[in-house]
Amino acid sequence: MEQGDYWFLHIAVLCLQLLIGLGQAYLIRYWHKEDISSVTKLVESVKLEFSKELAQANSDLDILKDRKGKSYSQAQQALIDFYYNYNTWLQHLLGTIPEYFTIKNYTEIEKYIVENGAKFKEAHVSFSTVSLLVTDDETVKSANECLLKAMEFDGMVINTLGPLEMNLQERDKLNKQIPNTKEDLNNIDSYLKEGDNERRILMNDFHRKKRACYLEAHNAAQIFENRARFFLNK
Numbered sequence: 001m002e003q004g005d006y007w008f009l010h011i012a013v014l015c016l017q018l019l020i021g022l023g024q025a026y027l028i029r030y031w032h033k034e035d036i037s038s039v040t041k042l043v044e045s046v047k048l049e050f051s052k053e054l055a056q057a058n059s060d061l062d063i064l065k066d067r068k069g070k071s072y073s074q075a076q077q078a079l080i081d082f083y084y085n086y087n088t089w090l091q092h093l094l095g096t097i098p099e100y101f102t103i104k105n106y107t108e109i110e111k112y113i114v115e116n117g118a119k120f121k122e123a124h125v126s127f128s129t130v131s132l133l134v135t136d137d138e139t140v141k142s143a144n145e146c147l148l149k150a151m152e153f154d155g156m157v158i159n160t161l162g163p164l165e166m167n168l169q170e171r172d173k174l175n176k177q178i179p180n181t182k183e184d185l186n187n188i189d190s191y192l193k194e195g196d197n198e199r200r201i202l203m204n205d206f207h208r209k210k211r212a213c214y215l216e217a218h219n220a221a222q223i224f225e226n227r228a229r230f231f232l233n234k
Contacts, residue, residue, distance in 0.1 A: 072232070074133050075130075075133040075134045075135070075231075076231065076232050078126070078129040078130045078132075078133045078134060079130060079134065079139070079143075079228045079231060079232065080228075080232075081126050081129070082123070082126035082127055082129070082130050082143055083221075083224070083225065083228060084126075085119070085122045085123045085125075085126040086123045086126070086143075086146055086147070086150065086221065086224075087221065088119055088122070088123075089116075089119040089120060089122070089123045089150060089154075090150055090153070090214075090217055090218070090221070092115070092116055092119050093116070093150070093153050093154060093157055093213075093214070093217075094214055096112075096157050096160075096161070096210075098160055098161065098164055098202065098203055098206055099203065101161075101164060101165075101168060102168065103168050103171050103172040103175065106164075106165055106168035106169060106172070109161050109164065109165040109168075110165070112161065113158060113161060113162075116154065116157070116158075120154060123147065123150070124147065127143055127144065127147055130143050131143075131144075134231065136227070136231055138227055139224070139227040139228060139230075139231050142220070142223050142224040142227045142228075143224050145220045145223070145224070146217065146220045146221055146224050148220075149213075149216045149217040149219075149220040150217045150220075152213055152216070152217075153213035153214060153216075153217050156206070156209050156210070156213050157206075160202055160205070160206045163198075163202060164199065164202055167195055167198055167199050167202070168199075170191075170195060171192065171195050174188050174191055174192055174195075
C-alpha cells in the first residue's frame, strides 16, 4: 500500500476528531432552542455516527500498516495498542456533553462514568505493557505524558458529572414535592433557581476548561506519535 494512502487515512482520523468537537458546539447552541427530547435523539445519532467512522478509520489504518509487509515486534505492537486505547479514551472524554443529561436521564451519568473508567483502565494497562517492553526511554516517557494529560482531562470531566448528577437528583426530588403553603412554594422555587444557577456555572466552567484539556492531551499524543513512528520504523 502506498505511503500516501496511509497519510490520507491518518488525516481522516484527525478530521473526524475535529468534526466531533464542532458537532458538540452545534449541539450546545441547539439545546437552548429546542426541547430536550429532540436533543437526546440528535446527540445519540451524532455520537453513533462519529464513533463508527472513527473506529473504521482506525481499523483501516491498522490494515494499511499490516499490508506494508512489516512484521512488528511485541514492543512495537504494544505501542500501536497503547495509541489506539489512548485515543479511544480521549475521544470518549471529548464526546462528553453535560447538557445531554436532565432530570429524565441523570441516572445514566453513573453508567457513563463506569464506561469511561473502563477506557481509563485499558489505556493504563496498555501503558504498562509499553513500559515493560519498549527500551526507548523517550518513547516511554512520551506515553506516560499522554496519560498524565488525559488524566487531567478525565478529572475535569468527572468533577463536572459528579456534581451534575447530585444537582439533577435534587431537582428531581423538588419537582415531586407538593407545596402545602405559599411559603413552601416560594422555598421550592428558590431552591430550583439556585440549582439552575449552580448547573449553569458547572456547564460554563466545563466548556471553558474542555478545549484546553483536550488540546494538551492531543499535543502530548502528537509527540508520542512522532516517537512511536520512529520506533516502528526501526
